[in-house]
Amino acid sequence: MRVLVTGASSGIGAALARKFATRSDQLVLVARTETALTSLLNQLPGSGHELLVADLMNAADLERVCERLRASDAARAVDVLVHSAGIGLPPGGYLGNDVEASQAMNVLSIDALTKLAHAALPGMLERDRGGLLTVASIAGFLPGTPAITYSASKAWAQTFGEGINYLTRQTGVTSTVVAPGFVRSGFHERAGLGASGIHEVMWCTAEQVAAAAVRGFDRGRALVVPGGVWKTVYAVYRLTPRSWSRAWFAKYMAWTARRTA
Numbered sequence: 327m328r329v330l331v332t333g334a335s336s337g338i339g340a341a342l343a344r345k346f347a348t349r350s351d352q353l354v355l356v357a358r359t360e361t362a363l364t365s366l367l368n369q370l371p372g373s374g375h376e377l378l379v380a381d382l383m384n385a386a387d388l389e390r391v392c393e394r395l396r397a398s399d400a401a402r403a404v405d406v407l408v409h410s411a412g413i414g415l416p417p418g419g420y421l422g423n424d425v426e427a428s429q430a431m432n433v434l435s436i437d438a439l440t441k442l443a444h445a446a447l448p449g450m451l452e453r454d455r456g457g458l459l460t461v462a463s464i465a466g467f468l469p470g471t472p473a474i475t476y477s478a479s480k481a482w483a484q485t486f487g488e489g490i491n492y493l494t495r496q497t498g499v500t501s502t503v504v505a506p507g508f509v510r511s512g513f514h515e516r517a518g519l520g521a522s523g524i525h526e527v528m529w530c531t532a533e534q535v536a537a538a539a540v541r542g543f544d545r546g547r548a549l550v551v552p553g554g555v556w557k558t559v560y561a562v563y564r565l566t567p568r569s570w571s572r573a574w575f576a577k578y579m580a581w582t583a584r585r586t587a
């Protein structure tokens with residue numbers, strides 16, 4: 327299979343690229359940082375991998391990636407679209423930052439995914455194989471923190487990916503949403519978010535997330551929550567009133583912020 331991974335220069339996207347490459351899949355690696363993509367490309371097993379340096383917040387770059395996804399000849403057609411590119415909100419969340427911070431995040435998490443999937447899915451359906459793997463977040467279920475727009479954008483991605491899973495259920499195409507908790511990557515530092523107050527047990531590695539995500543994708547699962555702790559959090563969320571889960575997650579996040587400060 328040929329797999330296009332956005333956000334492949336770091337963290338979960340890089341781990342997903344490595345995971346797919348170990349299965350002899352060919353990768354198209356997408357992100358802005360060419361040096362990081364080249365370094366990953368040089369480490370990947372197999373051959374025929376490609377780099378596509380693109381800023382998905384830039385309309386012309388996004389269109390170039392869409393063009394790549396529309397390629398239909400057997401030697402270039404992309405079977406799987408993995409959308410892992412994402413950014414967090416700086417401390418202060420939605421109201422504590424300029425609205426442009428939330429809007430930029432939405433461009434990457436919502437608008438880019440809408441456009442990329444629309445470019446990729448028709449060819450996948452015609453070939454009757456492949457699908458979408460969308461990196462959302464457990465935050466999409468737990469909106470009660472100041473990063474309201476981050477949670478909302480991940481809820482959007484989750485509903486979108488699950489919807490595609492249902493729409494394509496009678497085809498060879500599938501769609502999986504992965505909703506991790508805290509993952510060791512460049513994510514928190516890039517957003518200026520301190521993370522030292524988060525207890526060790528709450529962290530997953532990017533490799534753990536990638537392994538669970540690819541396993542779920544292979545099985546056609548609509549939603550994957552990686553890691554025992556976060557599976558438990560998700561189970562509790564489903565069993566308790568929403569008002570309750572909203573409140574306890576907000577309290578937990580406020581407590582970790584105090585421990586970090």
Ligand SMILES: NC(=O)c1ccc[n+]([C@@H]2O[C@H](COP(=O)([O-])OP(=O)(O)OC[C@H]3O[C@@H](n4cnc5c(N)ncnc54)[C@H](OP(=O)(O)O)[C@@H]3O)[C@@H](O)[C@H]2O)c1
Pocket residue numbers: 332333334335336337338339356357358359360362380381382383410411412413414434461462463464505506507508509510511512513514516
């Ligand atoms: N880390 C966590 O705790 C956590 C938890 C749940 C969900 N997530 C989600 O997981 C996804 C991946 O995050 P991560 O943890 O792997 O963080 P990361 O290490 O910071 O990786 C983010 C990736 O997104 C790319 N990216 C950012 N802006 C971009 C742009 N404008 N155009 C193209 N690519 C762009 C970055 O590449 P360049 O900078 O090279 O462009 C990088 O490859 C995100 O959607 C995040 O919301 C993370």
